[in-house]
Every structure is written in C-alpha cells, then in structure tokens.
Amino acid sequence: MFEHLEKYAGDPIFGLNEAFHRDVHPQKVNLTIGLYYDNAGCIPVLSSVRTAEQRRAQEPEPRTYLPMEGLAPYREAVQKLVFGAQHQALQAGRVATIQSVGGTGALKVGADFLHLAYPDSQIWISDPAWDNHHSIFQGAGVPTHSYAYYDPATKSLRFDQMLAELRELPPKSFVLLHPCCHNPTGVDLSPEQWLQLIPVLAEQELIPFLDMAYQGFGAGLDEDAFAVRAMADAGLVFLVANSFSKNLSLYGERCGGLSVVCATRDEADGVLGQLKAVVRRIYSSPPAHGGHITSAVLNDPQLYAAWVQEVAGMRERIAFVRKQTHEQLSAKLPSYDSSYFVKQTGMFTYTGLSSRQLLALRERHGVYIIDSGRISVPGLNTRNIAYFTDAMADVLSAG
Numbered sequence: 001m002f003e004h005l006e007k008y009a010g011d012p013i014f015g016l017n018e019a020f021h022r023d024v025h026p027q028k029v030n031l032t033i034g035l036y037y038d039n040a041g042c043i044p045v046l047s048s049v050r051t052a053e054q055r056r057a058q059e060p061e062p063r064t065y066l067p068m069e070g071l072a073p074y075r076e077a078v079q080k081l082v083f084g085a086q087h088q089a090l091q092a093g094r095v096a097t098i099q100s101v102g103g104t105g106a107l108k109v110g111a112d113f114l115h116l117a118y119p120d121s122q123i124w125i126s127d128p129a130w131d132n133h134h135s136i137f138q139g140a141g142v143p144t145h146s147y148a149y150y151d152p153a154t155k156s157l158r159f160d161q162m163l164a165e166l167r168e169l170p171p172k173s174f175v176l177l178h179p180c181c182h183n184p185t186g187v188d189l190s191p192e193q194w195l196q197l198i199p200v201l202a203e204q205e206l207i208p209f210l211d212m213a214y215q216g217f218g219a220g221l222d223e224d225a226f227a228v229r230a231m232a233d234a235g236l237v238f239l240v241a242n243s244f245s246k247n248l249s250l251y252g253e254r255c256g257g258l259s260v261v262c263a264t265r266d267e268a269d270g271v272l273g274q275l276k277a278v279v280r281r282i283y284s285s286p287p288a289h290g291g292h293i294t295s296a297v298l299n300d301p302q303l304y305a306a307w308v309q310e311v312a313g314m315r316e317r318i319a320f321v322r323k324q325t326h327e328q329l330s331a332k333l334p335s336y337d338s339s340y341f342v343k344q345t346g347m348f349t350y351t352g353l354s355s356r357q358l359l360a361l362r363e364r365h366g367v368y369i370i371d372s373g374r375i376s377v378p379g380l381n382t383r384n385i386a387y388f389t390d391a392m393a394d395v396l397s398a399g
Helices: 012-022 047-057 072-083 102-117 131-139 159-166 191-203 223-233 265-282 288-299 301-332 355-365 385-397
Strands: 095-101 123-127 144-148 174-177 207-212 238-243 255-261 348-350 374-376
Touching: 047 288, 047 301, 072 095, 072 223, 072 238, 072 255, 072 288, 095 102, 095 265, 102 131, 102 207, 102 238, 102 255, 102 265, 123 131, 131 144, 131 174, 144 159, 159 191, 191 223, 207 223, 255 265, 255 288, 288 301, 301 385, 355 385
Parallel strands: 123 144, 123 174, 174 207, 207 238
Antiparallel strands: 095 255, 238 255, 348 374
C-alpha cells in the first residue's frame, strides 16, 4: 500500500550524532547537536527545576489534560519573560499567547495560523538557516525562500543586502528572524541594526515571525529580547516563538510558547481562539508536567532568581569557551583569523570549514561537526578545548 513513498533519509544532524556514538576514537569530540553541556560534558538538571519537581512530587494531583492554550500562569510568565512585565502591549491585552510543544511546536502552530490568515503569502528565511524552518513552513503549505544574511568571506552579517531584499518583498509576506543567538551562524543584528530594520518591516507591511530559542544565552534574558520589545514598541503586528529547552534544560518536556502581538485587545482575543483551533487539530493540549515545572520556576520569586543565576552561569561558560578557543587557535595558528569565535554569540559558531576539512577532522581526530561547518559551542570544555584546537590547527594548516 505504501511502497510508492520515498524512504526518509533521516535528519543529517541526528545521523551524524549517531555516527559519533559509534566512533571508537579515544578523544572524540561531539559538536553536532544543539544541546547545552556543562564543563563535565553532562546535560545539567538545573537546581531551580529540581526544586520545583520535588515540590510537585510532594503534592500529587490527577494528571488531567491542560486547556488547549495551556496553563494560564505559564502563559502569563511567558509574556512577562518575552516582553517585560510592564510592557504596554501586555497592559493593553494585545498579546495572545499559548503554551506550545517546545519551540518547534510554536513554529508549527504559527505556520498553520499564518497560512490560514494569509493563504497566498510566502515566507522568507535567512540564508543560511536551521533546515527545519523550511520543512515546518513547507509542511504547513507555505512556500519558503531565503534572504541574504551571512557573509562567509567576513563571517559577519550582510545587513545592507538583507535590508535591500526585504524592501522588495510583497506586502503581507512572512519574514523569519532570530532576536538573538542566530542558528546556525551565531551572527546577530545589533540593537542599532534592529532599529533600522523595524521601519522597513512596517513600511513594507511584512509580518515578522521571531524565533527565540536561546533567550539568555547571548547577552542576558532582557537584552536578548531587545528586538521583540522594540517591535512591540513600534506597534508592529508579529509572532514570537520561544523555547525553554535550553535555558531551563527541559529538552524532552517540550516547553515553549507562541505569542502573537495584535493591534487591539479584540483582535488578540480572536487570534487566541484561532490558535486554540489550530492546536486542537494537531495535538489538542500541551504537556502538563513540563508546563507545571516551568510555571513554578518562572512564577516563584526565589526559584526565578535562582534560575536567572543559572542561566547567567551557562551564558558565561559559553563565553569562556569561545575566548579560550580563540586564544588557543591564535597561538597555535597565528595566520588564521579565529576572531569569529568571540564575535559570534550563543550556542553556535559558523567556522566556514570546507567539506574536506570537516571530513579530516572526523576521520583523523574524531571531531564531529555538521556538514555546514556549524559548531555547537557547549560541546567544548576545559578537558577537550586543547585537543580540539590542535585538530583545527592540523586541518587548517593542511589547507
């Protein structure tokens, strides 16, 4: 009955991660999948999360379904974290927010909602991009295109070309943007560049969709939300997907949020109803356990303060690893400009390594990097940075 279907080739990142685990190299290094590891190479269980789970375990409750839109205190906490507690858009009731099945679920619900609202519109996504962005929107029936973003020659942003291309888009086009910690390049717009971009989005009547999967891993929880808050200040109508997979280390609990900033309270009420209708067609209601834990951490003043410190510790470790990698590469291979390690931000760094160099890293040194050359920075630590920079110097010096 289904012999006519093509076989799924699998996700290349997960496939490479599996190859890493099969590798018997004694000093192998995994820089493939976007997970935050601590300096011991372990995925942490945050103390704030552990405390919230212990409290919940002491008060057993029936495991009933959550509402389609999710827990009310969870949704309120998402709004405060993303927009700032006192933002006028929240005070005016102009933001419709749901609890989603991770950041990916937020993107899927948002994609279906946008296609329902504007069935003839298409979306433009940065070049390069997280591959799943294209898959999610294509799966929702939205054709996808790319806009200029990363310059491989300078390992920086092609901002002028990006602006020029967005100025040519048809009205009501969707534009996917990263407020912070761009995946896969680690290259972000500065606040000044965001303030130049926002009027272009408004003038062209474009609909921005912001994907904020790494809030807190760039400059700080508030600083990383600059673009979101600036767009809301400017009166734009737009969508924001956020995730707690990384900054709460709750990957498998699938905790995220989708917020739609509207022009009026009445419009936001109508949008929330449509978001619930989309959710009902896909998964009916979001996960309860992760929702309760996230809500507890974000709404308890002591747990929230502890979590803020834990996020700062993760952010500082990423910055330390970047600095150490840059310094060691500069010492081992002075002719190579490794400054991009400290100029780029967040979980990922784009190396610009060739396919031949990436294969050499894998086969000679057991260093696994995905085919785009993107490095997941938290895979490095004080035990393997020296080995990694030795391996990099070896393949780079070979040309």
